[in-house]
Amino acid sequence: MKKIFFVSILMVSGFINAQNFQGMAVYESKTSTSDMTSNFRGNREITPEMQKQIEERMKAMFEKTFVLTFDKNASTYVEEEKIEAAGQQGGFRMMSSMMGGGGTHYKNVKEKIFSVDKEFAGKEFLVQDSLPKLDWKLSGETKQIGNYMCFKATAVRPVSQSDFRNFRRKKEDEKKEEVKQEETKTEEKKQDRNTNFMDQWEVPKEIVVTAWYTPDIPINQGPENYWGLPGLILEVSDGKTVILCSKIVINPKEKKEIKAPKKGKLVTQSEYDKIVAEKMEEWREMGRQGGGNFRMGR
Template structure:
């Protein structure tokens, strides 16, 4: 019998056909290492003032050359950006990573979901809320990615924009039950298979470009920081900085 590292809900049982078509070779998948490329999902905003367009284009070029790595077994996953190209401006690279969430290392085990990285000049670990990762609507829409059968799933949760107004974050993921590890980019999991394509709202799309199974070349050590805060505390810090920026004009 195959073992899946997730809780089966009534919604998942509705799509129990996914489990019946798995190849026998999936039983031998104990870990996975996936590289993702990033692509712009929207046309460049032509309303950007002309004096900023060169900087925006430099950031977009840097984003197009980023790649991310997900390392996961049945209990732990780790997702992070990998530096793979020289950039003349360190500021451009930081901006590119920040734009797509690459400024953090995302770590998930049985007990917690965290992200660790620079928070306004200080390295911190943020304990993330689980509720935004679990409530998936699985569809029977399918396509192949790197030769694996994938199914579309959607979820959403509330966040806020730069004006602190409430906004809805819509997430779309394509997961493959042929790779029965419940992991994905940015600590998103809870699906009966690993996520091979992922987008939010959708501005940027992450798509698997390379998959390696049962490799010994893994690093699943938990990232560390001197200070740990909760998601609510982190959001309060972000809102304070946004407010200060607005007040400075």
């Protein structure tokens, strides 16, 4: 078995060292929406049928398929297009906008840079910055993913305030809440119409990331901005999101051009995060005041 394993690595390494090497990997991304859908439970205005529809639409919105096209130095990570479900309008389109929209996520591990085109609240941005360097802790733990033996690695990374996938409900002291519940019931009813949905959420400062990479494909690449391991990353557990590789093709017949996106207002990651944070605060204020149109200012 060791000889076969060693030979397979040599074969893949031979392909990678070829001048026109290219690979393709398909990833399935799923984000838990239990926090989000639980907010609607107990609302007398939402019937069980409406609750079911909300949960199904939220689940579909947070289940995505991406294609990573890579060579020795660079890659593009692009979401596969889906036909928008009928009736997915209003708040769901708004939430999709808050998720940053689709686009091309390009990274160059040789130059250690990335760029991604994003759409947020009706405006297009081109985020360009240095690749984040994670302090990976390698483990001897292994597991099989498809035909590939994978090794475990973990890291702690800061959470971007523009990454809404990691939104979570604010935690409160349950005992204090129970004591206050009866005292504030009447007041809550009076203020119910002015309750701002976004005030109930927060983004953690950092999360633990677990990645599984395969030395069988000795490429310093992975989904999204993940890189820096001695093999292609096939699985990532990132907060409430799990990204799993479902298909790999080495040297596909049809090669694709790997190039960085060019469209959108050029900003750094921190500048984009600031834009999103300011817009979120604007939305909070509009929510407290009970109305307003969600549009990006000039």
